[in-house]
Amino acid sequence: MLLEVRFMMAFPGMLLGTEEEYMAGEGTYAENGKIYANITGEVSIGTDKKIVISSNNRLKTVRPGTVVYGRIEEIFEPVALVKLEPIYDETGRQVFSSYFVTLHVSNIKMGYVNSVKEEVRIGDILKARVEDMKKDFIHISIKDSDLGVIKAFCSECRGELLSMGSSLQCGNCGKMERRKLAAV
Ligand SMILES: [Zn+2]
Numbered sequence: 001m002l003l004e005v006r007f008m009m010a011f012p013g014m015l016l017g018t019e020e021e022y023m024a025g026e027g028t029y030a031e032n033g034k035i036y037a038n039i040t041g042e043v044s045i046g047t048d049k050k051i052v053i054s055s056n057n058r059l060k061t062v063r064p065g066t067v068v069y070g071r072i073e074e075i076f077e078p079v080a081l082v083k084l085e086p087i088y089d090e091t092g093r094q095v096f097s098s099y100f101v102t103l104h105v106s107n108i109k110m111g112y113v114n115s116v117k118e119e120v121r122i123g124d125i126l127k128a129r130v131e132d133m134k135k136d137f138i139h140i141s142i143k144d145s146d147l148g149v150i151k152a153f154c155s156e157c158r159g160e161l162l163s164m165g166s167s168l169q170c171g172n173c174g175k176m177e178r179r180k181l182a183a184v
Contacts, residue, residue, distance in 0.1 A: 010027075010037035010040065010043050011037060011085075012038060012039060012040065013036055016028060016035045016036060016037055017035050017051060018033055018034055018035065022035055022049050023035075023048065023049055023051065024051060025052035026053065026054075027039045027041055027053030027054065028051050038053070039055045040069060040085045041053040041054050041069075042054055042127075063133070064131065064133065065130060066129065066130045067127065067128070067129055068084050068127075069084065069085045069125065069126065069128070070082040070085060070128065070140070071083050071124070072103075072121065072122050072123060072124045072126065073100070073122065074122065075117055075120075075121075075122060077105070077115050077116055077117070078104060078106075078115065078116060079102050079103065079105070080102070080120055081100050082100065082102070082103050082128070082140060083100055101137070101138040101139065101140050102137060103128070103140050103141075103142065107131055107139065107140065107141035107142065108142055118178075119178075119179060120142075120149060120179060120180065121179075122155075123152075123153040123158065124149045124151065124152045124179065125149070125150055126140075126142055126147075126149055126150065127146070127182045128140040129141050129144065142182070145182075146183055147182050148179065149181050149182065150181075150182050152168055152177070152181075154172060154173060155177060156175050159171050159173060160172070161179075
């Protein structure tokens with residue numbers, strides 16, 4: 001069952017639903033009555049119940065402005081280390097392997113942010129944009145409204161956070177948390 005479509009980020013092999021409830025669309029495949037993700041990307045469900053995964057990752061190069069997806073691996077204030085998903089070109093060849101990039105506290109949102117942990121936590125999945133590339137480091141930004149956390153996990157129990165109006169609540173322990181979310 002799909003828990004929370006708004007934050008659904010799919011990775012290859014992730015179970016998305018059953019063929020009783022949904023239809024397998026672009027970026028997915030069906031096997032033994034179950035629908036799985038074939039690529040990394042954001043999940044959407046049409047009115048026809050077709051599950052589609054749209055990926056921005058099929059880019060040839062990474063340059064400032066490129067949209068990337070990644071997971072927060074570590075936080076060393078004032079910076080978070082983010083592991084990017086591999087990026088493939090149109091032929092399916094991997095052109096950018098899993099790679100660590102940095103998210104500085106000043107690149108989280110407009111206005112002053114006191115600490116990275118106020119807005120993102122370890123394990124969260126981000127949609128971000130490459131801000132600049134210098135000295136072998138790639139810096140990403142989630143400042144724009146369409147960027148930010150797309151899937152969040154409880155800082156207490158690692159349960160998935162579900163949207164409850166404007167805030168987030170852990171589906172497991174009930175803890176309320178907040179994030180800099182990507183607007184839908
Ligand atoms: Zn929890």
